[in-house]
Amino acid sequence: MRTGTRTGDHWQMVWDGVGGNRVRWAELPDMVRKSIEVAVGSTVVDAVSQPGGFSPGLAARLRLADGRRVFAKAVSGTRLAEAVAFHRREAGVAGRLPAGVTAPRLLWSGGGDDWAALVFEDVAGHTPALPWRPADWRRVHDALVTLAADLTPSPVDLPPIGHDPGLFSGWRSLAAEPALAAVLEPWARDVDRLAELEAGWPEAAAGDTLVHFDLRADNILLAGERVLFVDWPHAAVGAPWVDLLCMLPSVAMQGGPAPADVWRASPLTVRADPAAVDRVLAALTGFFVHSSLLPAPPGLVTLRRFQRLQGEQALAWLRSRLR
Structure with missing residues (x-):
């Protein structure tokens, strides 16, 4: 939606x-x-x-x-x-x-x-049309499944996905900033509970797959029959389902399918431990929610709203999983 x-x-x-x-x-x-x-x-x-x-x-x-x-x-x-x-x-x-x-x-x-x-x-291609078209999303999802298989085990020696202790600490930051947390919707104000869940995300996301870790429509090219993934500065080694999880809030907010619907049907999630998924989703949601409340970085005036829109989708998905 x-x-x-x-x-x-x-x-x-x-x-x-x-x-x-x-x-x-x-x-x-x-x-x-x-x-x-x-x-x-x-x-x-x-x-x-x-x-x-x-x-x-x-x-x-x-x-x-x-x-x-x-x-x-x-x-x-x-x-x-x-x-x-x-x-x-x-x-x-x-x-x-x-x-x-x-x-x-x-x-x-x-x-x-x-x-x-x-x-x-140079690639003669284009980013997916928005709102997402069902056929384009199926193509991209299938390519993402193939990508995870091709990059397991990781062919590149990179740090594990949770190596930076400051990454994905949004709920813990909000727990220390009550004034920011006060503007959240009622369910999200239980920041201590969400911070505790978030804290275990590096272990939950561990794996041996090279993950892109920043997939969205603007980092994908459709070129004839090919689907190409561009912009890899955040790549790390983690679980094969991490890229799908991190991408789904942007897909939903850009007119694609609901995250829970994709998650239930994707072959990438068959072996994913639900408790581990909850921790990583909590960490991703905290990142979006906390970041969206901060001042915009210089020259990036649209970034915070983009993060807020993804945070809304991620928060709704997280809330449905934790009920």
Whole structure:
């Protein structure tokens, strides 16, 4: 079920997962543009910015003077310092993905003290139409099942999904911030109970599958018969059902099926321990709910509302499981 209607450009950007603050090719520093052109061995004659996602950096399909096309990402630390770290981490992950994984192939990565850039093969595809079409969702779900199988055991040596103790601690943060917790709906104000449930999520999410850990419609490309998963900076090793669980709130809020309905029918969940699922879902919900109450990061004015909409769906799913 959709959580609202499109009443203007701002709402559409939020609902579609568009930050609306991309840097365009011509706005990059000359040094960055030159580095990319040297890396690809040709000058750029046309650049089409891709709006999806919330990064303030470049994301553009580039047409080169020699006729080739590539996709480039670049960001400066002056816009958002942590985005540089994300780009560098993505380069480390994408460069080690096996050739058979349904993700664009990394061609080059580089950077300086305060910027990072990546160049991928260009994919002539598009993100899923929103609201989700049933046929597109079935395609993506089937591809996600295949992806989990292909990435088990993980072909890349990465930390376990819960290695960062500060990640997914939203309910514990709310327990320490009563003023924020007071604005929550009555059921969610039992933050101590939810914080206790959340605390065990790293062990609950453990496994030996390489998981993307940031799947949404804007990180998926439909290209002919292929489904490709893009943007891997948050990849880690965990349970094979984690990506599906983390994606379902965004699917629901963007017009797709209800999370519980997908969960009951998916082959990814057959061996999932219900208690472990509750812990990871509680942690994901806490992340969305707490984050949505914080001030927006610089330049990311639509992010908090996007998190709030996902949090509403996640909270409804969690509440139905804990009754």
